[in-house]
Amino acid sequence: MSVHHSGRCMCGDVTYQCNSEALDVKICHCKDCQKASGTAFSSVAFFPSSSVSVNGKPTSYATNGSTGLTVKRYFCPNCGSPLYSQLEELPDLIFIKTGSLDDPDSLPPAGHMWWEHHLSWPNIVDDLEKLPGNPPLG
Numbered sequence: 326m327s328v329h330h331s332g333r334c335m336c337g338d339v340t341y342q343c344n345s346e347a348l349d350v351k352i353c354h355c356k357d358c359q360k361a362s363g364t365a366f367s368s369v370a371f372f373p374s375s376s377v378s379v380n381g382k383p384t385s386y387a388t389n390g391s392t393g394l395t396v397k398r399y400f401c402p403n404c405g406s407p408l409y410s411q412l413e414e415l416p417d418l419i420f421i422k423t424g425s426l427d428d429p430d431s432l433p434p435a436g437h438m439w440w441e442h443h444l445s446w447p448n449i450v451d452d453l454e455k456l457p458g459n460p461p462l463g
Contacts, residue, residue, distance in 0.1 A: 330431060331343070331427050332425040335405075338381050338402075339383045340380045340381060341408065342380075343421065345372060347372055350433065350435050351371070356442055366443070368422070369422060370421045372421060374418060379409075394412045396413075398410045399411075410422075437456065439456070
């Protein structure tokens with residue numbers, strides 16, 4: 326199995342490898358991602374869960390997302406870096422925070438999701454698709 330993408334938290338206690346290409350990459354503007362990231366949006370790459378291996382012991386925090394699905398957000402217990410999320414109802418997908426990738430430029434976004442919640446001040450000017458909510462999942 327070859328590694329296509331790898332990443333880590335800021336302190337290096339938690340690392341991961343992805344042995345497939347991303348299924349999609351979106352910039353998420355949902356209220357939960359705004360709170361969890363502490364900024365206007367979060368960039369996430371969608372991978373099959375079976376293609377991702379995690380080393381170290383991330384901590385998770387579960388919430389009910391905007392659609393009522395249970396979102397588990399994983400982060401480093403030492404430095405607090407957000408790393409990935411999973412939906413309890415869609416265990417076959419994992420959503421990697423692209424800022425945690427060793428080479429974040431390798432996965433540029435293909436579009437925006439939850440555009441209906443985007444903030445006005447980031448002045449986002451691009452030709453990417455802007456979905457009002459989630460893309461089709463599963």
